[in-house]
Amino acid sequence: MEQLSIRTFQYSDRFFSSMNVNPKVLFVANKFGGGGAERVTSILCNHFYAKGYRSGAVSIDEDHCSYELSQGVKMYGCQPCRQKHINIIKRLHLIKRVLSEFDPDIVVALGRPMKYVLAVTRGMQVQTVASERNYPPCIYSEREFCDCVKNYERASRVVFQTEEVQQLFPTDIVSKSKVIPNPLVTALPEYGGPCSKRIVTAARLEPQKNLRLLIDAFNLFREKVPGYCLDIFGDGSLRFELQQHINSLQLEDRVKLRPYSDDVHSEIRDAAIFVSSSDFEGMQNSLMEAMAMGIPCVATDCLGGGARLLTEGGRRGLLVERGNRKALAEAMIAVAVDRKLAEVLSCEGKSIACEKHQLEILNAWEQFLVYGY
Structure with missing residues (x-):
């Protein structure tokens, strides 16, 4: 040096x-x-x-x-x-x-x-x-x-x-x-609490993001917590394949592949949970931004260490085993049914705005x- x-x-x-x-x-x-x-x-x-x-x-x-x-x-x-x-x-x-x-x-x-x-x-x-x-x-x-x-x-x-x-x-x-x-981007919209029963993510529709895992986890989630929908914002090569998987699970009415949006933060500001399901990453901007807004977050412990670093090993957002759909579903269920847990994650997640x-x-x-x- x-x-x-x-x-x-x-x-x-x-x-x-x-x-x-x-x-x-x-x-x-x-x-x-x-x-x-x-x-x-x-x-x-x-x-x-x-x-x-x-x-x-x-x-x-x-x-x-x-x-x-x-x-x-x-x-x-x-x-x-x-x-x-x-x-x-x-x-x-x-x-x-x-x-x-x-x-x-x-x-x-x-x-x-x-x-x-x-x-x-x-x-x-x-x-x-x-x-x-x-x-x-x-x-x-x-x-x-x-x-x-x-x-x-x-x-x-x-x-x-x-x-x-x-x-x-x-x-x-x-x-x-x-x-x-x-x-961290500046001027993020303020999170006013979960105004809708929506689980959201923002990611490229590519294998790295393992969105199929998220869809499968949501399918398990809805059996325990009905009434929620899943919105996936992003574009990519797997759109057709993911839509076919959604159709095969008969989730067309509950899971939507939304196009990439320049104003995605406003699109997700009323969500109940943000989920990152990646297998590997550098550092997920979308997860960091959702946490800073105050949306309760769940993430897989992906290779690269970004999610582990951002969530502080699970303190500022729930961290689950990479590729484990059951663990991911259980974490989503925990946030959805435990209002106190959701509030703690929202508050702790906002602290990342100071660090980044x-x-x-x-x-x-x-x-x-x-x-x-």
């Missing part, structure tokens, strides 16, 4: 003392659609621009952004095509063009785009920062994980969301890394990217 401090001090001194200007920071992501990593990236772009940095964003798989970016944030993107090899060429060409035009001092790549950034910046005087947003053993093959490790070894610095994920990597990567949790205060988290990013600590 001492070697890192020396290197970044020289770097920051070059800009703050000699040139008297802030460094230019470029953020690279797969896309800026409705995902958690993309939301965090947009918040970071806006923060750095507001602090006087020249800030830019690159989407290697889309040419638009679903999140609001400050007017001064330069946005770059391209549309993918069906041919994989052509997509690789297009991404490399895009990043190379942006580096030439934007001339960044720091490039932050969230997730997989790091390999493209490193390929293009080889030999350039630019700081490269990797940010791991998920649980690598579940999203990479063995060979891909080895490549990931090599990429992070080449990066100037690395950001992780949880210590559990950080400890998956060799000591030389850990020594130049920092754990920074996701920032957006400005403190963003300042931690700035300290690490610019000064190296």
